[in-house]
Amino acid sequence: MNGLKGEGEMDDALGIVIAIGLALALVVALFMLVIPEPGQRAVIATERLDVAVLTFENSSSWPGVGETLRARIETELVNAPGITVFSRSRLDELLTEQMLGEVGLIDPATAARIGSLTGVSKLLTGTVYGIESRSEETTACEEWKDGECVQSVPAIAYTVRLLGQIQVVSAQTGQIEQALDVERGENVTVKQGNTFGGYETLIVQAAEDIASDMASLLTSTYTRELRYGLYRSVKPKRNGYVGEDEITRFERFDGEAYLIVHFTRIRSDDSFDLSWIDPEGNVVKSVDDIVSSRDWRLYQLDLSGLPDGRFTVSGALNGVEAFEKAFILKP
Incomplete structure (x- = not known):
């Protein structure tokens, strides 16, 4: 009898281990599928x-x-x-x-x-x-054990x-x-x-x-709503992008500045205009784009040959300013 009981307990323990393993595997799989949102949020009327x-x-x-x-x-x-x-x-x-x-x-x-x-x-x-x-008589749990109610008491439900x-x-x-x-x-x-x-x-x-x-x-x-972030490096993930090291200070050896934009809630075929502006207020690069809801976009600026100082990158959706992000370029 003791031997049979021990085998049953081992089977139960093995079942719990397997269940935990499957749950962890599911969590990891979901994490791999999810693309983290960029850190900044813009809401445009x-x-x-x-x-x-x-x-x-x-x-x-x-x-x-x-x-x-x-x-x-x-x-x-x-x-x-x-x-x-x-x-x-x-x-x-x-x-x-x-x-x-x-x-x-x-x-x-x-x-x-x-x-x-x-x-x-x-x-x-x-x-x-x-x-x-309305009110009606019911019961409420007084004591729980192992996730189950073991003692109930009279109660009244109000709705x-x-x-x-x-x-x-x-x-x-x-x-x-x-x-x-x-x-x-x-x-x-x-x-x-x-x-x-x-x-x-x-x-x-x-x-x-x-x-x-x-x-x-x-x-x-x-x-309408979009998410955006400025990064030193970026990796593609499924149909989007994941930024690494969100920053506002770049050095020339970084090579490029990367802007990720996720259009979380917009209309189909909206226009999106992006401008990179130098410390003197000159547009050094501009992009005219057509976007739809749930689209991801990666925009980048080559830092070589640019002067030191405070730059801005600004985005407009259908001609309405969505965001303006400042960053510093150092030697």
């Missing part, structure tokens, strides 16, 4: 993206939810790249002065008037038309769903560019005898989720 977040109407039976959603969206957009948010206090002041009151869903004439007053290009507004909340619609309106024409039905849910399980923080906390979390979705939508719709 395809059009001016100055946004004002108007009052959100609340058609639900839960007070204050419209204001909660408006505040969370405004905060998220303030932190989003490529988006400028008009001051809420100044916006509310202007609307009061113009006797527009708390503007919610608006007509084209009012939208264009607000655009003229604020100088913004987009207006965000919408409605919260429902808050669904909230926030439903609404958000509109993106052109502040020039007053036309609705996007009308989106939004819905997000949050839940929490509380062991019986513990205190539930209230549905308000779950509503705020749902509003934050919707705000994050809106920021991602505006960023992806109205901006």
